[in-house]
Amino acid sequence: MAEWGERLAGVRGVLLDISGVLYDGDAGGGTPISGSVEAVARLKRSHLKVRFCTNESQKSRGKLVGRLRQLGFDICEEEVTAPAPAACQILKEQGLRPHLLIHDEVRSEFDQIDTSNPNCVVIGDAGEAFSYQNMNKAFQVLMELEKPVLISLGRGRYYKETSGLMLDVGGYMKALEYACGIKAEVVGKPSPEFFKSALRAIGVEAPQAIMIGDDIVGDVGGAQRCGMRALQVRTGKFRPGDEHHPEVKADGYVDNLAEAVDLLLRHADQ
Amino acid sequence: MAEWGERLAGVRGVLLDISGVLYDGDAGGGTPISGSVEAVARLKRSHLKVRFCTNESQKSRGKLVGRLRQLGFDICEEEVTAPAPAACQILKEQGLRPHLLIHDEVRSEFDQIDTSNPNCVVIGDAGEAFSYQNMNKAFQVLMELEKPVLISLGRGRYYKETSGLMLDVGGYMKALEYACGIKAEVVGKPSPEFFKSALRAIGVEAPQAIMIGDDIVGDVGGAQRCGMRALQVRTGKFRPGDEHHPEVKADGYVDNLAEAVDLLLRHADQ
Structure with missing residues (x-):
């Protein structure tokens, strides 16, 4: 799809939501979303800068990262804006x-x-x-x-x-x-100051950054208001109606993080 | 005060809030507000129609009325709009x-x-x-x-x-x-339909009715929007700032229900 090339061209940094994008949480510990462990690993091996940007406030960053590492994710506390x-x-x-x-x-x-x-x-x-x-x-x-x-x-x-x-x-x-x-x-998201602090941590300006999240308002709308691009994944709390949201339109909708990373690695350089 | 005469002239029916006007509730059973037991009794002996109009939703009318009767109030279930x-x-x-x-x-x-x-x-x-x-x-x-x-x-x-x-x-x-x-x-208050159903129960039209409550918005503002007059008592959840509320001005502020009834019985006929 030629259009993805235009939408993703020039992206240098990626902000990743965690819950509903990397994994679905539960009282026990949660389950990785299919393909997400490998997708994060591929992103981190790429030339793109990566930062995790979460509104998680049920757990300390230490506990959150511990759980994600147990699920197989390559993530450390210092990479998380919370x-x-x-x-x-x-x-x-x-x-x-x-x-x-x-x-x-x-x-x-x-x-x-x-x-x-x-x-x-x-x-x-x-x-x-x-x-x-x-x-x-x-x-x-x-x-x-x-x-x-x-x-x-x-x-x-x-x-x-x-x-x-x-x-x-x-x-x-x-x-x-x-x-x-x-x-x-x-x-937290969608506060502009919060997105900006995540971008500062990886030294990327908003026009060169993209947010990937499952929340059409908090992730996608919030990031776009900061001048970033944003993709919504059809996992986590995604609902079909989100693609026709009255106020927010994502730069793209993808089935999951794996598809988002495929597209990014193919088109971000263009 | 001559002005009270003008403000209360022609009143034929009175809607009384319960909590904060008749009594202050608590887990045990509550305490009558000083003078309120006698004030209700005087109102009911007068020519004015009386209806209790409450947003109480922690208790059935039966339980509420039972508690109020224990405190000495002359009230029965059929007189309560809830x-x-x-x-x-x-x-x-x-x-x-x-x-x-x-x-x-x-x-x-x-x-x-x-x-x-x-x-x-x-x-x-x-x-x-x-x-x-x-x-x-x-x-x-x-x-x-x-x-x-x-x-x-x-x-x-x-x-x-x-x-x-x-x-x-x-x-x-x-x-x-x-x-x-x-x-x-x-x-419930401040829904117009709710006030109107209380007025229907006593056969009084809004312009001839007055609401007495401790809530500047729910009681006073709501009743006024229905075409009634309304007094705020300085008991219950009343706060001094209420007398300078940016949107709602009561037709009068009184120390308690006893003062409201004194004024009504003196001026309502004029």
Whole structure:
């Protein structure tokens, strides 16, 4: 297809979403998506720069990378841009002491952060920890602040586990926004600052970069608004209606990461 | 104050919010707001028509009225307009079979409703039942429907218990709206249909009716949009900022229900 040549020409760097692109997670450990282990390996052997850009906030980068390596992926912690470390940077820069409504498995990312006498709330994909009691506590902390600050690790609507679709942090962020009458600061995709920090880490400019993800809004739309190109894979939380999304049109739709990498390695140089 | 005469002249019917106006609830049973028991009694002895108009969806009307009677209020079940019975009417009219995400104490209101093979979700103030698992189940039911229908029993942001502010159903409604990309149908205040059904029950037209509530948006704003007048009490979830709300201005602010009734009985006839 000649058109792919035009769409992918000049790409020097690739941002890869993880969940739904590399693997489908579940409580046990997850399953690699067919062809993705080899596709990542091929990308890394190529001349293209590669960075993993995830909104995962249920696990620390260490735990996430450990799981992916067990599944056979060539990945290390330093190659991952994730919301929790990005949030820690903001907390430090702004002198914020968070009340944390997060999953226990990501808590270690906040080990160096002062959480005494909180003056903000950080919310992540807390999973089962999104109990009424925990949500109400976060709500009460916010309502007691003169200027309530809510930082959300991503704003995903849902993600897909092998057992089915699962509510992501976005809905809970909306719940607190509505109850408190505030607007959250989103750290993670589709925040432009988050994409830019991933690009800085590999020294590639947005026009020479492409995002590959399963989320038409968070991955594809977000990356395009930053001046990047973006492909949507038909794996993970992809739904057929995504190809006719009213607002976002990907630069291409591919069956899976393996097909995306085939096309990239064939056409990126043109 | 001459001005009260103008503001209250011609009032024939009174809609009373319950929580935060009659009493402050808590897990145990709640406490009457000072002067409210006698104020309700005086209203009912007067020439004014009285109807209770509540968004309570944690308890059936029977349980709510039982609790209020224990606290000394003159109230019976037939005098209460509440979201759960209103929702049941809609479910029957539209042939809807709900998946229920509600508090156990209100479940009896749905005894006559077919809940097999659900084709919609009804969400109420479920309190502790707002677990991640229950929210995710409601989300999954909605996502499996071709045309997802979400009915919310009110859309309150929060309410006040003696122990502090508590998240109400509204935030959870917003969470499901966002995650599913849909808009809920709200049954309860501030829905005009809900206020109108309360007025129909006492045979009073909106221009001759007044709402007394502690919620500047749900009670005061909602009633005014229906052509009623509305007073806000400085009890319950009232906050000083409410008197300078950017969008809603009550016809009057009073310290509590007792003061509202004093003024009504003095000026309503003028």
